[in-house]
Amino acid sequence: MATDVEWLEEHSLRDPVAVLAFEGWNDASDAASRVLYYLMEHHDVTPVARLDLENYINYQESRPLVTVDGEVRNIRWPTVGFFGIAIPGHSHDLVLVLGEEPHLRWRRFCLEAAYVLRDLGVHQAVALGAFVGEIAHTLPVPMFGSSSDPDFAHRLGLHASSYEGPTGITGVITTALEDAGIEAAGIWAGIPHYLAANPSPTGTRALLYALGDVIGHRFDVKELDEEVADYEERVQEAIAGSSELVGYVRGLEAESEKRAISLTGSRRLVEEIERFLRNPN
Numbered sequence: 001m002a003t004d005v006e007w008l009e010e011h012s013l014r015d016p017v018a019v020l021a022f023e024g025w026n027d028a029s030d031a032a033s034r035v036l037y038y039l040m041e042h043h044d045v046t047p048v049a050r051l052d053l054e055n056y057i058n059y060q061e062s063r064p065l066v067t068v069d070g071e072v073r074n075i076r077w078p079t080v081g082f083f084g085i086a087i088p089g090h091s092h093d094l095v096l097v098l099g100e101e102p103h104l105r106w107r108r109f110c111l112e113a114a115y116v117l118r119d120l121g122v123h124q125a126v127a128l129g130a131f132v133g134e135i136a137h138t139l140p141v142p143m144f145g146s147s148s149d150p151d152f153a154h155r156l157g158l159h160a161s162s163y164e165g166p167t168g169i170t171g172v173i174t175t176a177l178e179d180a181g182i183e184a185a186g187i188w189a190g191i192p193h194y195l196a197a198n199p200s201p202t203g204t205r206a207l208l209y210a211l212g213d214v215i216g217h218r219f220d221v222k223e224l225d226e227e228v229a230d231y232e233e234r235v236q237e238a239i240a241g242s243s244e245l246v247g248y249v250r251g252l253e254a255e256s257e258k259r260a261i262s263l264t265g266s267r268r269l270v271e272e273i274e275r276f277l278r279n280p281n
Contacts, residue, residue: 004054057078083095137192143190
């Protein structure tokens with residue numbers, strides 16, 4: 001029995017696919033977590049479960065929040081939420097798993113999450129992430145996908161990773177889900193390092209497109225298209241004002257052409273992920 005899980009509402013989900021994103025180390029420019037927020041903003045959402053992070057969080061690093069409702073003062077504690085959404089015209093519903101990366105007891109945390117997803121009838125899961133790299137914002141967003149299950153990776157057309165080294169909760173939980181009998185894959189978007197301090201609607205849109213390809217559904221991204229257009233215009237204006245920045249971006253473009261970066265994943269992208277995971281700061 002999972003002691004850290006609180007069930008919230010009765011659920012009736014159609015062959016659901018889980019989509020996971022964790023804020024923090026695996027979420028450069030909030031690109032991955034924003035995918036889930038965007039989906040929740042544009043679909044009917046049913047909160048189905050909540051995983052209490054009391055056993056998994058260092059409160060000196062991630063403090064609870066105080067909220068005030070009238071004269072009532074409340075404390076809001078960190079949790080990981082499980083949300084069901086129906087996708088009209090699609091054979092699968094989604095279970096969105098969203099929260100911050102836990103600090104402690106990752107193996108137990110992953111077991112709890114797997115327990116919830118199996119109880120919800122999930123057989124496939126996709127974890128989203130974003131990394132910082134030497135990438136020009138003028139080029140298409142580089143994407144990298146992997147799964148330790150070669151059959152699942154082949155069906156999704158994902159590039160197999162040979163990465164060895166430190167990892168975040170996104171990598172750990174995909175392996176834990178596979179151990180629990182749930183097919184799992186990870187999809188990553190590359191974010192230009194010189195724009196990493198700001199949210200990236202471009203990265204979010206690329207991940208949403210990739211998620212749609214994986215589950216066989218085209219999401220409405222009209223609102224994101226408008227955000228991306230505004231974002232790219234502001235970035236271009238800022239960079240155009242500095243000849244040094246213009247030259248730097250052109251250098252990145254030239255380097256990427258030399259390396260022949262593939263949008264479906266290349267050794268260079270693997271190296272960028274490795275560098276980010278080893279040196280997140």
